[in-house]
Amino acid sequence: MKQASRLSQLKPSPIRAITDGTPPGAIALGLGEPTWDLPEPARRALLRNPGPCPYVPHAGLPELRKAVAAFHGATPDEVLITTGSQGALFALFQAWVRPGSKVLVPDPGFVAYPALARMADAEPVPYPLSADRFRLDAAALLKVLAATEEVSAVVLNLPSNPTGGGGDLAALKAVADACIARDVLLISDEVYRDLHFGTRCPSLREVTDRGVVTSSVSKGWGAPGLRVGWAVGDPAWLVPARTVHGYAVTGTATPAQWAALALIEHSDAVLAEARVAVGERWQALAAALKTHLGHDALPPDGTFYHFMALPPAAVADPVAFALKLRDEAKVVLIPGLAFGEGGRAHARLSFAATPEQLEEGVRRLAPYWPR
Ligand SMILES: Cc1ncc(COP(=O)(O)O)c(C=O)c1O
Structure with missing residues (x-):
């Protein structure tokens, strides 16, 4: 059997190396999803x-499109x-990313962006985030853009997975x-x-x-399993993406779209409750x-991720350090290196876990973080 060459370009994710083989009793602080109940309207x-x-x-339930648009x-x-x-993201990349072209992706950034670029036979080109709190640094991005030919797409992610860093309006406008x-x-x-x-x-809608x-609806509305998302933008970008998405899956599950509609109709209450949940966890x-560690941590600009500086001795091999934490301390963290070289000196800790798990997890980490 010979699989398609586009797959051979995908590197195995270090996230899998950490989460596969999690020992019993380990505290999962690697999760990228809400842990609270599906909100009542859904x-x-x-x-x-x-x-x-x-x-x-194919474009979606008309009532849901209307609600998302509003x-x-x-x-x-x-x-x-x-x-x-x-x-x-998949449909947009397949529709617009030309083979042999480049896609600018944040480093560190969500693992799917480089993989989606490679699956479109393009090359992901990393751009750095700001040195202080991993926010969008327009000047740094524009420098990479100016130095790169044949760019078909640029991806922004505010606030960021894995860093929680955001960015300001002027930076968005410049990009x-x-x-x-x-x-x-x-x-x-x-x-x-x-x-x-x-x-x-x-x-981005505030600038263009x-x-x-x-x-x-996966994060703020607390419903990752519904699998309902959307793209909002100029129909000229969306129509080809709709063709790709239609051939890939026809459409998103109809009951899931009804549930997503109910969530969006109750956005004020649902999102406020989610913010209370993440606020308590933070x-x-x-x-x-x-x-336990003597750290004075600032909240991120958004998300439920704390991007935590590693002890200096762990930076040379962050994956080995994360495996040691997993197997000895029984706490799962994701090494920042999984999100790009720019994340090497950090680990992503998800505080979507319960307050009890967070307290116990950090207590277990303490012996590994010299004060
Ligand atoms: C930054 C970012 N974008 C997109 C996604 C995809 O999420 P979904 O397909 O559930 O909307 C995720 C999931 O973790 C993410 O972290």
Whole structure:
């Protein structure tokens, strides 16, 4: 058997190396998903039984497109409903990333971006984030853009997985202007935007309607298993992506779209409750970091990730250090190196876990972090 060559370009993710083989009793602080219950409006919507369970139009349930459009200050024809925001990213990359071209991705950044570029026979080109808190650094990104030929797409992620760093409106505008000038697809992955600690990161929609925003009900609305996401932007970008998405999956599960609609209709309450949940967890984590490690940690700009500096001795081989934490301390953290070389000196700790798990997890880590 000979698999397609595009797959041979995908490197095995160090995340798998850490999470596969997690010993019993380990505390999972590697998770990238909410741990609280599916909010009530979605549960009620899933219980409704309207008789038939039809296919819906490829672009998504019309009522859901309308609700997503209203949420983002767009029109329904600027919305494509997809299977998670991952489905939106896949479809956009397949539709617009030319073979042999380059895609600018944050380093450190979400592991799927370089993989999606490679699956489109393109090359991911990393751009650095700011040195202080891993925020969008427009000057650094624009320098990489200016030095790179044949760029077909640029990906932003505010606030960021894995760093929690955001960015300001001026930085977004500078990047958007440069991408428009070069006719490059600018994708702003805003899947964590509503999980913030007082100040929401700006949206690309505030500076232009010529890029594409991707998001989903997976993080803020607490429903990753529904697999409902979307792309919002100029229909000229979305129509080819809709063709790809249609051939890939026809459409997202109809009951899941009903449930997502219920969540978005109750956004004010659902998102406020999610912020309370992450706020409580952040407080528990910050208190545990202070008590057990002596760290004074600042909350991220958004997400449920704390990007934690590694002890200097662990930086040479962060994967070995994470495996040691997993097997000896029985705490699972993701080495920042899994998200790119720029994350080498850090580890991602997810505080989506319960406050009790966070307290116990950090207590177990303490012997490994010299004070
Ligand atoms: C930054 C980022 N973007 C996109 C996704 C994809 O999520 P979903 O397909 O559930 O919307 C994730 C999932 O962890 C993520 O962290």
